[in-house]
Amino acid sequence: MKKKELVICGVVLLGAAVFSGCEQEEIMSYDEEYTALNFTADSTTYSFLDNPEDEYVQEITLQVMGDSTGHDRPITLEIIEDSLTTAGSSDYDMMEGVVPAGQFTGVQSIRLYNSEKLDSSRVSLHFRVEDSGDFKPGNAESDDFLLTWTNEVVLPEWRWYSYFFCTEPSSTAYRIIVELTGFTELTRRDVYFDVGVSGMRALGREFGDYIKQYNQEHPDDPLRHEDGPREGELIEPIYYTQSEYD
Amino acid sequence: MKRESIHLLLFLTLISLGAVLSSCRDDSTTYATSEIPGVVIDTTGMPQLRLLQFEELEVAPELHTEGVGESDLSYEWRLYYAQNDTLSEVISEQRNLEGYEVELTPNEEDDPYQVQYTVTDESNGLEYIMAWPLYVMNSLGEGLVIAETDNGSDTDLSLIMAPEVTEDYSEVNIQRKVYSTINDELIPGLVQDMQPVNIYGDPVLLAITGQSVMRISRLDYSYHSMNEELFHYAPSQFSPQKLGGIYQGTVLVNNGDLYEEYLRSSRRFTAPIDAPFPFTVPAQVALDAVLYEQIPVTFYDEVNEQFIYYEAGEEMNLMPSGSGETFDPSEVTNKENMAAGVAVNGDFRHLLRDKDSGSFTLYIFNDEVSNYPDPVTPPLPKAMYDFSGAPAIEQAEYFVLPDNQRVMYYATSTTVYAALYSTSSPVFEERYTAPAGEEITSLQLYQQSGYPSDDPFIDTNHRQLVMSTYDGSEGKVYLLPITNLGVGNIDEGNIKSFGGFGRITAIKPQ
Secondary structure, eight states, X not given: OHHHHHHHHHHHHHHHHHHHHOOOOOOOOOOGGGOEEEESSSEEEXXXXXXXXXXXXXXXXXXXXXXXXXXXXXXXXXXXOSTTOOOOTTSEEEEEEEEOTTOSXXXXXXXXXXXXXXXXXXXXXXXXXXXXXXXXXXXXGGSEEEEEEESSOOOOOOHHHHHHTOSSOOHHHHHHHHXXXXXXXXXXXXXXXXXXXXXXHHHHHHHHHHHHHHHHHOTTSOOBOSSSTTTTSBOOOSOOOHHHHO | OOHHHHHHHHHHHHHHHHHHHHHSOOOOXXXXXXXXXXXXXXXXXXXXXXXXXXXXXXXXXXXXOTTSOGGGEEEEEEEESSTTOSOEEEEEOSSSEEEEEOOOOOOOTTSOXXXXXXXXXXXXXXXXXXXXXXXXXXXXXXXXXXEEEXXXXXXXXXXXXXXXXXXXXXXXXXXXXHHHHHHSSOEEBOOOEEEEEEETTEEEEEEEOSSOEEEEETTTOOEEEEGGGGBSSOOSOOOEEEEEEETTEEEEEETTEEEEEOHHHHOSBOOOOOOSSOOOOOSOOEEOOSTTOSOOEEEEETTTTEEEEEOTTSOEEEOOOOTTSSSOGGGOOSEEEEEEEEOTTSOEEEEEEETXXXXXXXXXXXXXXXXXXXXXXXXXXXXXXXXXXXXXXXXXXXXXXXXTSSEEEEEOSSEEEEEEOSSSSOEEEEEEEOOTTOEEEEEEEOOOTTTTTSOSOOTTTTSEEEEEEEOSSOEEXXXXXXXXXXXXXXXXXXXXXXXXXXXEEEEEEO
């Protein structure tokens, strides 16, 4: 009977091992209390350059990390009082922010005010999502936002402008270009698809003729770059009508 | 041998014999033992399916159906909205297609619709399919666009379609006042010139008045846009002088500037051609539309008294001066432009009138010579013809320089003359007098739209003059056939005329 006993022991031990080895762990499932909000960008700068009004409502988009719900959920932001926040209470108004029912994104609106000091300086607001009833702050990399506004010229990337208008940027050149062509920024798509290279050269020529004409009419006060790498120098257009101005 | 072995051997032999005899049997299973009578759709001699929008499409294909019962056949006509596309619609289930009104929008020549005809033999399910491309032309087809005015200050557009000006067309179809019908208003100003072009795939008619450049759709003459909207760098002043075309380039002369643009890709005029010296472009520019011409435009600048040529893609240049030549271009001064043209051999021609003496001279330059990769040899002086002595030329208002003969037509308000200059002393002859009471208001050589690129051309291309007259209340269009090239006679017996218009201000083939 030795064998039989051994077998029974073995079976019992085996059974014990089997039943104690497999523990069922709860799969972590989504819990509403983990819902968070992330900003979709780090920052943005607004310029009152082409806005004749003295106020502007900036909209900031936030993305829900979690599920949508059947009711509207308000967004609450808190201002971070650090060195980045330079705007005073008279410079802005924090307005309503909401994630509408059934949506996964929401919009926070902030009314920005223009003032004289913004002609030569910028103010910023640094804020984050507040841990409120519906939302927690999102991922560390996207839970805060820097909003800057000014009335200075915010120069865009100059690369495409440098091929057709003038090689170095300045607020003076930029203002003229925007006034003549409406292009507050130039992308590769604008140049190659929408306008075309010869079309861009024509716009460059329009800019050049403007500069040449202005200088002809104001011989003592020709157009110079007011800032930028060529500050103080004459604006040299790449294209202009030679038969007129040479 | 043992008895069993013999039996075995016999048995095996019998088996193998049987196998041998049965292995080579004719396999007749692949023979077509069942004859199926076929349906043949015979398309020999069938013309292209081409019709105007809103016309009825009728196709009666010839079917050979011997051996097939008529009651066994079913038919299907299917219209595809693009060749090789899957979107389609069944338009008939009769043997012949008739009475189907084509409402499709007109298609481009290289992008037709498709009509597919399927005959099904129901007894065996076999389908016989044939497909044809379908071309829908807009009812504003090829023809002469007529700009006319009733009130003397605004213009309407009408269209003449006739065998002499519309290819493959046997009727006379005049559609009057199409512009005002579509747009509910007239074109402000008097249209002086027009040019059919293609802007980024859209068929367009450009028209100029004294103060505007307009873009009109050629599908239905609806207004599209004008002036600043047609330019990237808009001119400061809109006073257009001329519209024309060269190879892959629409030409516009505005306020003394020359624009040359391939609107099919640029969509708008960019900027005028420049030069390192001041210049003023006249309305009378000689345009060479042959493909790849290095110098497609020449003109005489009255303001700065210089002959200028334009090198494609480059800038303007002065014609080189040349003493010892037939004439020295730099010594041609104090002239005004009357006409300009290009000959089929590439010669450039400029008819100038002396501001003091009033005498007319025709200056002819040779075609440029391409020396690629070296610089091109510009047009050099070739000949000069003095037309003083030409009867009534001082009263002439219209000048025509046909490409294909050394004859210049000029017209006063009543008579058309020919100046023959194939010899050193030109000969002048009367060619045609307008009917009494009618005043000539325009004269041009008929050149089919698309010339010289889209050959073959209509028979009448360069073989008829288009003339308009006005008698105070009615405007008429005349087509004067030219016979005897080199002499330029008008075949008076075959003149076609179309009446019932207002005062005609411009005519252009589209």
